Amino acid sequence: MSEKEVRVRIAPSPSGYLHVGTARTAIFNWLYARNKGGKFLVRIEDTDVSRSDAALVQPILDAMKWLGIDWDEEPVYQSKKIDSYGVYVNKLINSGNAYRCFCTPDELDERRKKAMAEKKPLQYNRACLHRSEDEIKQLLAENKPFAIRLKIPDGETTYNDKILGDITRQNSEIEDLIICRANGRAIYNLAVVVDDHEMGITDVIRGNDHISNTFKQIHIYQALSLTPPNFAHVPLILRPDKKKVSKRLGDKDVAEYGAEGILPEAMFNFLCLLGWSPKDDREFLPIEELKKIFVLENVNGSNPIFNEEKLIALNGEYIRSYPDHELAAMVAPELVRAGYTSKYWLETRWQYLMDIIGMLKERCKRMSDFVAMSEHFFHNEFEYDDKAVKKRFNHEAAERMKQLCDKFESIGNFKLENIEGALGDLAEELQIKKGELIHPVRLAVSGISFGPSLYHILEALGQQEVLARMKKAIEFINKMGDK
RNA sequence: GGCGGUAUCGUCUAGUGGUUAGGACGAGGGAUUCUCAGUCCUUAAACCGGGGUUCAAUUCCCCGUACCGCUACCA
Numbered sequence: 091m092s093e094k095e096v097r098v099r100i101a102p103s104p105s106g107y108l109h110v111g112t113a114r115t116a117i118f119n120w121l122y123a124r125n126k127g128g129k130f131l132v133r134i135e136d137t138d139v140s141r142s143d144a145a146l147v148q149p150i151l152d153a154m155k156w157l158g159i160d161w162d163e164e165p166v167y168q169s170k171k172i173d174s175y176g177v178y179v180n181k182l183i184n185s186g187n188a189y190r191c192f193c194t195p196d197e198l199d200e201r202r203k204k205a206m207a208e209k210k211p212l213q214y215n216r217a218c219l220h221r222s223e224d225e226i227k228q229l230l231a232e233n234k235p236f237a238i239r240l241k242i243p244d245g246e247t248t249y250n251d252k253i254l255g256d257i258t259r260q261n262s263e264i265e266d267l268i269i270c271r272a273n274g275r276a277i278y279n280l281a282v283v284v285d286d287h288e289m290g291i292t293d294v295i296r297g298n299d300h301i302s303n304t305f306k307q308i309h310i311y312q313a314l315s316l317t318p319p320n321f322a323h324v325p326l327i328l329r330p331d332k333k334k335v336s337k338r339l340g341d342k343d344v345a346e347y348g349a350e351g352i353l354p355e356a357m358f359n360f361l362c363l364l365g366w367s368p369k370d371d372r373e374f375l376p377i378e379e380l381k382k383i384f385v386l387e388n389v390n391g392s393n394p395i396f397n398e399e400k401l402i403a404l405n406g407e408y409i410r411s412y413p414d415h416e417l418a419a420m421v422a423p424e425l426v427r428a429g430y431t432s433k434y435w436l437e438t439r440w441q442y443l444m445d446i447i448g449m450l451k452e453r454c455k456r457m458s459d460f461v462a463m464s465e466h467f468f469h470n471e472f473e474y475d476d477k478a479v480k481k482r483f484n485h486e487a488a489e490r491m492k493q494l495c496d497k498f499e500s501i502g503n504f505k506l507e508n509i510e511g512a513l514g515d516l517a518e519e520l521q522i523k524k525g526e527l528i529h530p531v532r533l534a535v536s537g538i539s540f541g542p543s544l545y546h547i548l549e550a551l552g553q554q555e556v557l558a559r560m561k562k563a564i565e566f567i568n569k570m571g572d573k
Numbered sequence: 574g575g576c577g578g579u580a581u582c583g584u585c586u587a588g589u590g591g592u593u594a595g596g597a598c599g600a601g602g603g604a605u606u607c608u609c610a611g612u613c614c615u616u617a618a619a620c621c622g623g624g625g626u627u628c629a630a631u632u633c634c635c636c637g638u639a640c641c642g643c644u645a646c647c648a
Contacts, residue, residue: 137647138647205574211574212575263577270646279648281648298578298642298643300643301643303643326642332640334642360585364585369588370587371587373597391580392579393578399598403597404597452612527607540608540609542610543607
């Protein structure tokens, strides 16, 4: 009955944008919280002032919103509570769990280099752990700067990872890590433990690359007499070249996918399927469904490769599943931006837009395809595709189109059946296949050789426009012949 | 180098001590059709290697190999 409310968090550091790895971790955390009726929080890890940039925070938050992720409390900024870590440091020193280290960064660096050259362990040699009281007093009196190190006890440490199972590490493999810089600022591992504790975090779901930190953090919890949360480490997303996704290697900002015509829900669905599975054959899983069925235990332990082709295929599936009016609302601003039409024009002909969307949507894989495929629906300044011209435009086609114009002109009601009827009649009279008429007309009215059913295009365009475009094409063909 | 993790079609994955090892993307073929898509049908494509345990191992154990990660007064 008295199960504790689940509280999870995503903790990005504002040193760049939100890439797919962090986004996917956020998704897992969010789904876990939503599934358990718990809280999802955001913490900005900006304790390293030199690497953090406050201007980078908002884009990260925006990218999460774009994905459909919301958070339940105001984001916590570590930089704003940087002074509050001191009491924990003092507690650790006073209890003998931490000690002052007077070694300078240069000394440490040198020792590390030497160890590396000699292929020896790179760990801190605990030089300062063994200093006498007097020695320490002396150094303090001399105002020598010092960092604080956690003293790792002997033995071994095991924790149960909710994805990977039991993981054990010899404590001798864990370094006496620095938890507080010489300038008094807390270091990541201390800040994480303190914040997770103060925020009441129950489950830490994060990237695989934090497993070694987990052991360090467990020792901080123990030294502080606190109970550690549950840990779950998700495998890292790899690039097609099998390197982990990173800003350094130029991997995309999640928001960039939006600019490239990926729907947020498709991105969410796809990212979720990278390393997680519902254990049945379903793949098209909208967010609402995922909230119901997500369980952490179904995350598998191996690193998936980010396969953009599959994302695009799934995106197409989402496009087809959305109602026309929703798609129209998303596409309209893009059409205006492309310069095809104006906001006003679209507003007064919303139904026309919806008809076009309806025609186009099953052949669009990205939202941007709507723009790319619809220019001719908004004006007639398009060019004819070269290859198609060579194949379809000739004097015979022009002659047939002329005859078809006559047929079209006499149609009283320019509707699908009548258009189809007129074209069919002419084909029969001329003893040719309908395609012989359809292909040149398609090119004449759209400039391209592919797209929706011709009858639908013609009906949408309207009688006048169709006739005008066909006549223009006939003229074009005649001029072609002159050369 | 040390430590940790992982290993099923090219990719994402399902699955089991005995299966025709399943699905999806991508690829090939076919049907529908005015094209392109879409839809439907269909073909090819995988259990990293070696030892055990067992009547039986892709599945359990060990070793090796490969890949990934960590190894900062970064997060």
